[in-house]
Amino acid sequence: MLKGVGVQVADYISQPRLMARLAQLAEFGALPHGGVNRQALSGEELAARAWLIDWAFALGCEVITDDCANLFIRRAGREDLPPVVTGSHIDTQPCGGNLDGCYGVIAGMECLSALAHAEITTLRPIEVAIWMNEEGSRFSPGAMGSSAFVQPQRLADYRHHQDAQGVTLQQALARCHQRFPHLPRRGTVPMAAFVELHIEQGPVLEKANQPLAVVQGIQGVRWYQVSCLGQSAHAGTTPMGDRKDAMSLARQMAQQLEEQAATLPADQLRLTFGRWEVEPNAINTIASRATFTLDFRHEDPAVLAQFDDWMQQIAADNVLVECVFSHPPVAFNAQLLAQQYACTQALQIDTTTLTSGAFHDAMHLASHCPTSMFFVPSHNGISHNPAEYTDPQYLYLGAKALACCLTELANQPIGVPHEHPHLSCLL
Ligand SMILES: [Zn+2]
Numbered sequence: 522m523l524k525g526v527g528v529q530v531a532d533y534i535s536q537p538r539l540m541a542r543l544a545q546l547a548e549f550g551a552l553p554h555g556g557v558n559r560q561a562l563s564g565e566e567l568a569a570r571a572w573l574i575d576w577a578f579a580l581g582c583e584v585i586t587d588d589c590a591n592l593f594i595r596r597a598g599r600e601d602l603p604p605v606v607t608g609s610h611i612d613t614q615p616c617g618g619n620l621d622g623c624y625g626v627i628a629g630m631e632c633l634s635a636l637a638h639a640e641i642t643t644l645r646p647i648e649v650a651i652w653m654n655e656e657g658s659r660f661s662p663g664a665m666g667s668s669a670f671v672q673p674q675r676l677a678d679y680r681h682h683q684d685a686q687g688v689t690l691q692q693a694l695a696r697c698h699q700r701f702p703h704l705p706r707r708g709t710v711p712m713a714a715f716v717e718l719h720i721e722q723g724p725v726l727e728k729a730n731q732p733l734a735v736v737q738g739i740q741g742v743r744w745y746q747v748s749c750l751g752q753s754a755h756a757g758t759t760p761m762g763d764r765k766d767a768m769s770l771a772r773q774m775a776q777q778l779e780e781q782a783a784t785l786p787a788d789q790l791r792l793t794f795g796r797w798e799v800e801p802n803a804i805n806t807i808a809s810r811a812t813f814t815l816d817f818r819h820e821d822p823a824v825l826a827q828f829d830d831w832m833q834q835i836a837a838d839n840v841l842v843e844c845v846f847s848h849p850p851v852a853f854n855a856q857l858l859a860q861q862y863a864c865t866q867a868l869q870i871d872t873t874t875l876t877s878g879a880f881h882d883a884m885h886l887a888s889h890c891p892t893s894m895f896f897v898p899s900h901n902g903i904s905h906n907p908a909e910y911t912d913p914q915y916l917y918l919g920a921k922a923l924a925c926c927l928t929e930l931a932n933q934p935i936g937v938p939h940e941h942p943h944l945s946c947l948l
Contacts, residue, residue, distance in 0.1 A: 526641060526932060527925035528867050533635035534924050536917040542627045543916075545572070546611065547619035556907025557619050560684075561612040561654035561665075562590060562693040567700050569611055573630070573651065574701065580633050586704045589669040589676050590697045592651040593707075596633050598643050598931060603711040605643075605931040606890075607632065607923060608650030609719060609882060610666070614658050618909025620916075624897075625718045626651055628920040635924050643931035645713055652882040659684045660693070667882035671889045673709055712890040713936040714857060717883040718923045719894060720911055724902030725875060732915045733922060734875040735861045736894035739884045740791065740818040741825045741850035745832055747774060748841040753801055753809035764807055765839075768799055771811035774835050778815065781831050791818040791878055820850045820876045851884050854891035856937040857930075861893060864925035870918050891937040895919055895926075 549569035550559030559565045570592060577584050577594040585593040595604065609625025629649035636643070652670070657663025660682045669676040680691040721727075726734055751767030775794055782792045793816040800810040817828050829844075836842040865872040875896055886892045897919040900910040930937070 525929060527864055527927075527929040530632070530635050530639050530641055530928045531864075531868055531921040531925040533638045534631055534917065534921045535634070536913060538634065539627065539631045539916060539920055540913055542630065543619060543623060546623050546627060550613065552616065552907065554907070557613045557617050558615050559611065559613045559617075560615070560659040561656070562690075562697050563659070566612055567697060570651070570697075570701070573611075573626070574704075576630060577633075580630075580637055582633060584704055586698070586701065586706050587670065587708065588673070588694070588706065589666050589679075590653045590694050591666040591670055592704075594630065594633070594649040594651075596636060596643075596647045598646040600644055602645045602934075603713040603890075603936065604646040604648045605927050606648045606650050606712050606715045606886075607717065607927055608648070608652065609717055610652045610655035612654055612656050612659070614656055614905045616907060617656070617905055618903075618907055620720045620899075620909050620911055621722065621904055622655055622719070624720055624911070624916060624919075628718050628916070628923055631920050632924040632927055636928065641928070643928060644934060645931040647927050647931050650715075650882075655882055660690050664880060664882055664885055665690070667885040670709055671885045709889075712886075713933075714854075714930050715883060715886040715890055715892045716857065716861070716923065716926055716930070717881060717886075717892075717894045718919050719881060719896060720904060720909070721875070721896040721899045722879050722902070722904035723899060726873070726896060726898035727900060727902065729873060731871055731873040732897065732918050733865060733870050733872045734896040735858055735865070735872055736853060736896055737858065737874050737876050738820060738853050739851040739877045739879075739881065739887075740789070740820045741822060742846070742848050742880075743815070743817045743825060743828060743832075743844060744846035745815045745817070746812060746843045746845050747771070747815065747835070748810060748812045748843075749774060750839040750841070751807065751809050751811075754807045756805040756807055759807060766807050767811040768808040770839065771797075771813055774840060775813060777835065778831060782817075782828075785819070785824060789820050789876065790824075791816070814845075818878055822850060825850070848880075848884070851887045853883075853887065853893040854937060854940060857891050857893040860929060860937075861895065861922070861926055864929065865922050868918075868921055868925060870922055872922075891939050895922055
């Protein structure tokens with residue numbers, strides 16, 4: 522069993538300090554009736570950055586930024602090797618909770634505090650990354666910062682994206698860089714590992730009564746839009762046999778896909794018909810056009826390919842099928858997963874495994890360096906909601922596991938090899 526310096530550092534994780542810092546961060550953009558609204562690069566978010574930067578300097582860390590306003594809080598190592606990185610995001614949904622993303626950042630900072638209190642300097646630097654605009658609720662798409670870090674050429678396109686007020690990302694980035702003119706900027710640098718700690722945002726861990734999961738990967742996803750075409754006509758005068766009812770056709774297509782999906786094992790499958798648009802959308806007119814979207818997720822590329830086939834099979838002259846987004850499944854790094862287990866065993870934390878159904882910054886980092894995640898439970902599976910809650914004891918255990926893991930990884934002279942999981946984003 523692991524009895525190294527990682528366990529020693531984990532003992533310096535302080536639950537009261539962790540909870541106090543989470544509460545402090547939640548004050549930036551706090552909503553009057555609970556919850557947080559802290560949009561990417563907004564005034565509230567820049568104030569939260571200023572607070573984090575002060576904290577970082579107080580810990581003796583260096584703070585670095587990049588063109589896409591990602592922040593890196595760096596605790597120096599004994600040697601200038603590629604860093605071991607953790608972190609997440611501090612932007613929230615318009616009516617979000619105080620844990621999504623924030624927990625990963627604050628727990629990462631708590632690990633740096635623990636190292637300072639333990640008076641331990643690791644071989645490699647350790648960094649806490651704050652990735653810009655993960656939620657995608659101000660600027661679309663989400664995970665802008667992490668995806669632009671991994672593929673810097675994306676930023677040229679992102680710069681023109683506007684928020685609901687017509688502010689471009691370019692303008693918002695300029696405002697951020699003007700606020701923090703003294704931060705050194707860097708480009709994409711090699712990283713020894715990225716380990717993200719996050720709330721599960723689903724009910725599985727709580728139901729299984731498990732405080733922690735080592736996340737095996739992230740499900741692949743397909744987003745399709747299906748438009749069914751008919752002809753609008755009078756609801757009272759058109760006999761049933763003479764109709765070209767787009768809505769009835771759409772319901773048939775959706776039911777057929779649901780039946781096909783039901784033949785797959787249910788535990789990993791996620792199928793959602795989230796958006797419906799009907800034209801002309803009138804009570805007494807037969808629909809001329811019915812459009813619906815599908816969000817299909819699975820961890821097995823063969824199942825995703827099978828689903829693509831089904832979608833092609835329903836395509837016809839009056840059924841238009843369009844794939845609007847696609848991302849392959851991500852398998853996290855096996856050696857990192859083994860390191861995470863060794864840590865949770867040494868710390869005697871009950872640990873299970875899970876595959877993430879949600880996207881995270883780690884999905885993009887996985888193509889850059891060895892990457893993995895930890896999840897802690899979400900009470901009632903609720904997230905993107907002020908009611909987001911995790912038992913403080915679980916938050917504490919997650920931070921301890923992270924501290925152990927970062928310390929152990931940062932003391933390895935030879936980095937974990939990066940098995941390319943594969944994975945190019947199609948959009
Ligand atoms: Zn998140």
